[in-house]
Amino acid sequence: MAFTPYQLFLAGLMLITGSINTLSTKWADRQTSHFCDGSGANVTFEHPFLQGVGMFLGEFLCLLVFKFIWYSTARYRIERMIYKGDAASSVVRFWPINIKKDTRLVDGEQTFNPFIFWVASICDMLSTCLSYIALNYTSASSFQMLRGSVMVFTAILSVLFLRKNLTWKHWLGIFAVVIGLTIVGVSDVIFSKQPEGNHTNAEKLAGDALILIAMLFTSFQVVYEERFIGKYNIPPLQAVGWEGIFGFSTLGLLLIPFYFIIVPTSNSGPDHRLEDVLSAFCQMRDNWIIILATFGNVLSIAFFNFAGVSVTKELSSTTRMVLDSGRTLIIWIVSLALQWQAFYSLQVLG
Secondary structure: OOOOHHHHHHHHHHHHHHHHHHHHHHHHHHOEEEOOOOOOOEEEOOOHHHHHHHHHHHHHHHHHHHHHHHHHOHHHHHHHHHHOOOOHHHHOOOOOOOOOOOOOOOOOOOOOOOOHHHHHHHHHHHHHHHHHHHHOOOOHHHHHHHOOHHHHHHHHHHHHHOOOOOOHHHHHHHHHHHHHHHHHHHHHHHOOOOOOOOOOHHHHHHHHHHHHHHHHHHHHHHHHHHHHHHHHOOOHHHHHHHHHHHHHHHHHHHHHHHHOOEOOOOOOOOOOEOOOHHHHHHHHHHOHHHHHHHHHHHHHHHHHHHHHHHHHHHOOHHHHHHHHHOHHHHHHHHHHHOOOOOOOHHHHHO
8 A cells, every 4th residue: 555645754754753762862871961969970861761751741742732733723623614615714704813724633533531541651651761771771773673673562462452463474574573683682792892881781681671671561552542543533643742741740740759769770860869850950951962962852752753643543553663663774874873883793684
């Protein structure tokens, strides 16, 4: 089935903004700056939970955009849905808002319970936090390559929960993905003689394992979204926005107890808290690049999630995950160009 121009646009938007997501997060993680304790120590920026809150803030922006378009296109929607004809122009001629008649971004069902997206936001929160933790321990390209496991999980969950049928070609593709993931994971140990930053090969493998667990939660999320977005025909901007609200509020509240949990291996601050927001802001103030990378990540997340949910609605969750894996090559090339990692021949095979 050939893609429409709109679907091609969504696919391109997913590739570009998805690549920016991973690269901007890794850019922030690679930065060093000082805490506010006056120790003078120059440490890396390791705040995965705060970065997760920033991601949900980006998703919440989609709801603001949806509301703006919704009210801006009120004139045409009233004309089209209530009066049903050209004669309506004279009836609503003096409506205060006059905007273009393209309402595709807000077309859809409005009689649904927003709390159906709370489940998706929890899956998104778990996946995001685990991914951001893992990205501190592994390279951006290995991170993205291992994210390809989401295709395997999504395909299996689609069979279990959406009653989809997979042909032998699909299963062959899944087997190939599993082999590739294994090769990428092994290459992180065999060819990485010098640990990246202060992380050992064992920590890299732990990071790789966290990525796989995170992708399992992502698969639950996209299959859940396909099930309910297809059922209620919810506008993608609105769906992403509600997930952002629930995720932002849930993870934002969790930052409070996280501040009082001491984890000896945590590098989020001088007191080794699970998440030290105050130290994160001190590091941002000390290094403006962290602010720039974080701001870019928030904006790219908004566009990426809109494109992703739109692809799920227009096509399917499996297609969304296949398109998402396409950004692997972009991230790998950029990481090599910026010398964020060495060239490993096994990664090409994987």
